[in-house]
Amino acid sequence: MSIEFLHTMVRVTDIDASLKFYCDGLGLTEVGRYDSEAGRFTLVFLASPADIERCGGIPEGKSPTEMQIPMIELTHNWDPEDYGGGRNFGHLAYSVEDIYAAVERLQGMGVTINRPPRDGRMAFIRSPDGISVELLQQGKPLEPKEPWASAENIGSW
Secondary structure, three states, X not given: OOEEEEEEEEXXXXXXXXXXXXHHHOOOEEEEEEEEOOOOEEEEEEEOHHHHHHOOOOOOOOOHHHOOOOEEEEEEEOOOOOOHHHOOEEEEEXXXXXXXXXXXXXXXXXXXXXXXXXXXXXXXXXXXOOOEEEEEXXXXXXXXXXXXXXXXXXXXX
């Protein structure tokens, strides 16, 4: 199975204070931003200048998950939430060559598929310690196929 690190997601309560910390303080660079009116959230993707340079710069017209630059994703939910109990750490994200083969392999190892890849693009699993891991199909989504297309979510991610 081929796997490539994409990002780590952290939930933040004050996007401006967080950007000051991560960009002004740590020296990270904003490489992408997505605002969702319907979902009431903002995603900001940050990378180190060294990683950006090592990966050949910030490519034009690509989404952050297509950039192949290791990143931190800051997720700012517009409505206040309590992030007690470690909920401010969201998930690790990796891209895989074949999302169906990846989840079938993991399921065969006894891993619960919390969010099946119904769309041929995204799945969520958890580590033995409860860390949420997002798997994303490299390139375009695969055609939906059973048993995944009709599989229900199990637990949370």
